[in-house]
Amino acid sequence: MFELLGVPPQALFGQLLLGLINGAFYAMLSLGLAVIFGMLNVINFTHGAQYMMGAFCAWMLLKFLGLNYWFALILAPIIIGAFGILLERLFLRRLYNLDHLYGLLLTFGLSLIIEGVFRNQFGSTGQPYDNPLPGGQNLGFMFLPYYRAWVVVASLLVCLATWFVIERTRLGAYLRAATENPTLVQAFGINVPRMIMLTYGFGVGLAGLAGVLAAPIYQVSPLMGSNLIIIVFAVVVIGGMGSILGSVITGFALGVVEGLTKVFYPEASSTVIFVIMAIVLLVRPAGLFGQTR
Amino acid sequence: MKKTLALATGLAAALGLGQAAAQVSDDVVKIGVLNDQSGLYADITGQGSVLAARMAAEDFGGSVLGKKIEIVFGDHQNKPDVGSNIARQWLDVDKVDAIADVPTSSVALAIQEITKTKNRVFLISGAASSDLTGKACSPTGFHWTYDTYMLANGTGGALVKAGGDSWFFLTSDYAFGHALERDTGAAVTAAKGKVVGQVRHPLNTSDFSSFLLQAQASKAKIIGLANAGGDTINSIKQAAEFGIVAGGQRLAGLLVFITDVHSLGLKTAQGLVVTESFYWDLNDETRAWSKNFMAKHGGKAPTMVHAGVYSAVKHYLTAIKEAGTDEAGKVAEKMRQMPVNDFMTKNGQIRQDGRVMRDAYLLQVKKPEESKGPWDYYKVLSTIPAKDAFRPIEQSECPLVKKS
CATH class of the missing domain: 3.40.50.2300 (Response regulator)
Incomplete structure (x- = not known):
């Protein structure tokens, strides 16, 4: 059997596929961040906490109400999105006219508080959540669990739908216009503040949905968000802040890069994304798909 | 005052x-x-x-x-x-x-x-x-x-005796993981088993699928988890997902605490053999x-x-x-x-x-139907007397030990 750089090709295919699966999470989370940043100009640092809340929401629905994964998949994003809307109305709304930094500080503080509350309540090791789709298929070069396949499909669908709504529909056009010039759009009789509020709710809902998708794979733990959020921010920066398509493509691509690093030099797998980020920032400060404003 | x-x-x-x-x-x-x-x-x-x-x-x-x-x-x-x-x-x-x-x-x-x-x-x-x-x-x-010697000899020794004579390690990439891998590797070799490979992952990794796939490809009978806490939990959980145990390989959680078992749930954790020096229900x-x-x-x-x-x-x-x-x-x-x-x-x-x-205990995680109440998670397989549980003083590299 021939080998490629010391690794048999089957193993390489397997790792590529795994990279795509992990990339699916990066893509979904960075998509939410990109939507929020693109439309609201808010750097949403609570995103990791909201992802974690999505997972916990699924766990609580199962434990206390007996509602299974598929219900949680619909209910949890709505609940978490509603929570996001509440945050927007109470806090974020007051910061739109200030510098980005204020929004960042506020959301960062909020995420620390939310994570602290959950850690205090549930401990740091987390809670188990059963896999709703056990088993898998042997593809010859690797064993693909059904659930992971479902995650990739679901995340691709969600990413495409979001992109389509924002870039190709009338509603999306209103949204983009409202970001460019809110006063003018309002003059046409469109309720801009409400639209912004719903957009934030949607972005947060996406984080919640990613959380539900993650619950059966990872431990439902208060720390799961903070482990991921920094990487996701790097993805957004590499893709170009606010670029929707950019964040999706970069998410998947970086998942693959990280997967390959895990084969060739596993010790560096947690840092490789930041090395890429540094290089991209040097060469293209606006990110790969971003436009300089 | x-x-x-x-x-x-x-x-x-x-x-x-x-x-x-x-x-x-x-x-x-x-x-x-x-x-x-x-x-x-x-x-x-x-x-x-x-x-x-x-x-x-x-x-x-x-x-x-x-x-x-x-x-x-x-x-x-x-x-x-x-x-x-x-x-x-x-x-x-x-x-x-x-x-x-x-x-x-x-x-x-x-x-x-x-x-x-x-x-x-x-x-x-x-x-x-x-x-x-x-x-x-x-x-x-x-x-x-x-210490890592106790874990290595307790769990490692027991599994080699039970026929697990080829090992692949999933190791947390810092002092603890390295020490645990080294001590377990030594215990495995001493018991006439062999170590076929290892992969080192950064502390606090959430996705282990890539590492698990490498472990799967190694065809080792035992996959030794030389990590702890959330890393071990996620490894075990994802190993189940990727059908590793179903495929005939066995997991050895070298450092598993009762809180980890609680967090995994008995359904996922059952059958794991662990070594601890204390269990509440002794x-x-x-x-x-x-x-x-x-x-x-x-x-x-x-x-x-x-x-x-x-x-x-x-x-x-x-x-x-x-x-x-x-x-x-x-x-x-x-x-x-x-x-x-x-x-x-x-x-x-x-x-x-x-x-x-001190004495150590070789424990096995109970099946869900064996557990009678909250935190009733382990059955004691055997007690390892202190002299067997820890490194003999003659082998110590400690400069304080006077060698005759």
Whole structure:
């Protein structure tokens, strides 16, 4: 059997596929961040906490109400999105006219508080959540669990739908216009503040949905968000802040890069994304798909 | 305050301890519990260890040689630099006499050096690396609860005996993981097994699928998890997902705590063989202590680290009482002379290299239908006597051990 750089090709295919699966999470989370940043100009640092809340929401629905994964998949994003809307109305709304930094500080503080509350309540090791789709298929070069396949499909669908709504529909056009010039759009009789509020709710809902998708794979733990959020921010920066398509493509691509690093030099797998980020920032400060404003 | 102090000194003097009482530095015996308060090891150590130390102080009557016992705690965030800063601040400014717990071997190794230089007592319960009583040993450092050698020989030895003679390691990439991989590898080789490979992952990884796939491809009979806490939990969970156990390979959780089992759920964790030096449901004494602990800890069972912190603090305080001083050198000497006896330790001896010799237990996680109540998770497979559980002193690299 021939080998490629010391690794048999089957193993390489397997790792590529795994990279795509992990990339699916990066893509979904960075998509939410990109939507929020693109439309609201808010750097949403609570995103990791909201992802974690999505997972916990699924766990609580199962434990206390007996509602299974598929219900949680619909209910949890709505609940978490509603929570996001509440945050927007109470806090974020007051910061739109200030510098980005204020929004960042506020959301960062909020995420620390939310994570602290959950850690205090549930401990740091987390809670188990059963896999709703056990088993898998042997593809010859690797064993693909059904659930992971479902995650990739679901995340691709969600990413495409979001992109389509924002870039190709009338509603999306209103949204983009409202970001460019809110006063003018309002003059046409469109309720801009409400639209912004719903957009934030949607972005947060996406984080919640990613959380539900993650619950059966990872431990439902208060720390799961903070482990991921920094990487996701790097993805957004590499893709170009606010670029929707950019964040999706970069998410998947970086998942693959990280997967390959895990084969060739596993010790560096947690840092490789930041090395890429540094290089991209040097060469293209606006990110790969971003436009300089 | 002054009045009570005078009263306490007077009282002590009346009891014939006057001279000794004068030898407690700064008029307080302060113990700093330094561990992970918020990260992946927070449930294994964290506030539970602080509670255990407080319980030990309370059971001691709250004072020793007429001086108040005070317990403080800090969060080292699993970072050696953060831990070292807190330790220096404690020892130089805050008058802390002993540091306890300190999970995360890289941090513990740093603190071992600091306490050695500054001549303070170090009661290690949370950290695992056997180097703490090997080349990094200290005259005032005690390794109380377990170490990588114990885990390696307990779990590793048992699995090789059961036919698991080829191993692949999933190793956490820092001092602890390396030590555990090394010690287990040695145990496997000694039992005529072989190590076919390993992969090292960064601490706090969430996705293990890539590493598990490499382990699967190695065709090793046993996949040894040389990691801990959240990393172990995610490895086990995802191994089930990728059909590794169903495919005939076996997982060896080399360091699994009862809180990890709780978090995984019995359905996923059943059948795992683990080695621990304490389980709450061993006998009446352990049950009684644990019941008390659980009542104060939100119903959560104590880990062996929590129990070890209690045992270490209690023994330390007893040694201060017996030595009549809190000077680290004299206390450490006293600690070595006295046998350790408490709810988890029967006639434990402390060796020259600082290793506390105690029995370990080979445990197996119960099936869901075998568990009769909350936290009823283990059945005891066998007791490993202290002399077999820990590295023989002749093999120690500790410079304090005089070789004849």
